[in-house]
Amino acid sequence: MDAKLDKGTEPMYDAPLRKTDVEANATKIAAKDVQVYYGDTHAIKDVSVDILDKTVTAFIGPSGCGKSTFLRCLNRMNDTIDVCRVEGLIQLDGEDIYDKRVDPVQLRAKVGMVFQKPNPFPKSIYDNVAYGPKIHGLAKNKADLDEIVEKALRRGAIWDEVKDRLDKPGTGLSGGQQQRLCIARAVATEPEVLLMDEPCSALDPIATAQVEELIDELRSQYSVVIVTHSMQQAARVSQKTAFFHLGNLVEYGETSQIFTNPVDPRTESYITGRIG
């Protein structure tokens, strides 16, 4: 492993949340020879990838190629699926996240996730955002919590739209607003990595533009991994791109290089629209 990784990291085994101090653009998540099985199906084959800190990484590829599955391995969301089995090594700041001593709940607080379909809880907008900070004990008192909620909603670029109706249900917002609320909700727990599974697929172009702008801003503090079906979106928001095909990681590199000068012929075919 990269020597840089071991420096300045802290054990996360059931430890309370602490912000780790990692150098800019150091490797945040390192995956090595990852295999995922759904029952008998071999869904992910030999995927090795290094995801950098303070960088937006896009996963692209045709439907069913395993990019969402791989994304869900990064915060152990696949644990909730009975038949799913993960092999190989995935390290966050040098610590194996599939180690027995790792508490997946703590891990998910560090590696937040935003889903394809906006999924606000049936609670008020305020409570939606306050949910994470509350369960992780991030706020000492009400004023503290108010501040965290406001900060998260501002970072989610939705504060101005909802500040007058924080006590209204989150399900009453429009689709784009709901998705930005979900992003604010994920940001509120102060994660180090933010995983986004096709966050714009249910949104109209205007809402998509807002979310993309937001992703670009989030890059200053987090490592963002986004799964997308839209090549334009990948090109617009990401610095690194990984192309998946039939469970294999075909090509991984600088976004500009992948889109202008792909090495693998399959990547070129996909980008030019011949497969997928």
Next chain:
Amino acid sequence: MPVLWLILIVLALAAAGFVAGRLRVTTAGGARPHSLPNYYGWNVAMKVMVPAFAALIVWLLAQPFVVNGQVSGMITEQAIPEGSTLGLVMSDVRRVADGLDTAVSQGIMTHEQAGSIRAEFTDIRNRLGEAGVALGSNVSAEVLRAAQKYRALNATGNLWMTIAVLALALAGLAWGLKQAHGEFRARNTVETGVRIILLSAASLAILTTVGIVLSLIFNTIEFFRIYPATEFFGSLTWSPSFGGGSELGIWPLLWGTFYISLIALIVAVPIGLFAAVYLSEYAGSKMRAVAKPLLEVLAGIPTIVYGLFALLTVGPLLLSVFGRDGLNWMQAGTAVMTAGLVMGIMLIPFVSSLSDDIINAVPQSLRDGSYGLGATQSETIKQVILPAALPGIVGAILLAASRAIGETMIVVLGAGAAARLSLNPFDAMTTVTAKIVSQLTGDADFASPEALVAFALGMTLFVLTLGLNIFALYIVRKYREQYE
């Protein structure tokens, strides 16, 4: 002609019509018919069956009324013996008429004899005795004449019914066959027919409910004519005595119903809800496949078995702890606590099964969202899933409550029969339903307030559970979250 034969003939006509209609269209040639051949067949069959059967049903329902009306007009005041009523004499008439039918079918009398026989000259009672028809008393001339008239009217009625039904069936056949040509839109007609059949099934269920309510209402009104409503709703004593002078206050019964249901819900709701949460959120698929049916076995146990369980097991068990040898709170095995506990056990699968379905209906995306934020399983359940499922769970609980209120057998066997207002859950009490049973069983005069009170009790219970169900629906609608 017997009704069964009539039905078979109409069905045969319909089958023939189906084949003929189909054939007529397929062999007609020319342009392609509007609908598939089968639709023309169904159109004919429908037109044969629907009017014919409708007429048959209406006739069968109406004929007894018409005949009864005509025959009872023949019976004079003198023919009704002391202490009897017109209704009793009419049932005599029907028995004699049936007896004559039996005698004719056994060959003891000819058809003509049965029609012309006179009570003045023949001992009808003995003649019918030979045919195996036992009559309680000698048949008076007037009753015999009425019975003969009754037979004659019924025979004519049946004849005309047969003619009318067959005529309608044939007319339908002709009509349907005339329509069996290419331009006729048979498919749309059949569609309408199907809709009407489904609609009539739905309205039959609703009409039955209305009928039940009406019969309750009429008897309740009858009760309140002979017993003051202020007493019924105002008195705190329930002491019916069939000798008269009974006090029929509903409050002790309502209190018993409420108290037992409350204990049942206190038992059933937490256990049922926790079982549902375990089954839907924690249990693996194998565990779930075994545990859920096992839990639902509880729902399949007849309530009388629960009643026995209360009477023979739970009652003595409670008595050994709270009875004279223990805390001395309990006088006998039958008590509110006994019935409430057992009823609670009965309601567990009710609550758990409904809540389990409701919890499963909460979208997976909400769970993912919560886990994705680093919430534990119980945090997710407490803060996300249960709030989302709450309206449905409240609905399930209210449904269980209305089930508890209507439960009878467990109460009859487990709670005792004493109507009393007491706060001690180890006292014997009784409920509205148990009292309905005890007021209607036995040989009480059906016109007395002591028997009729059962209808007023039933009506009260109906209004209560209806109110509870409407409230449950209101809660479910009002607080339901909309997920697309």
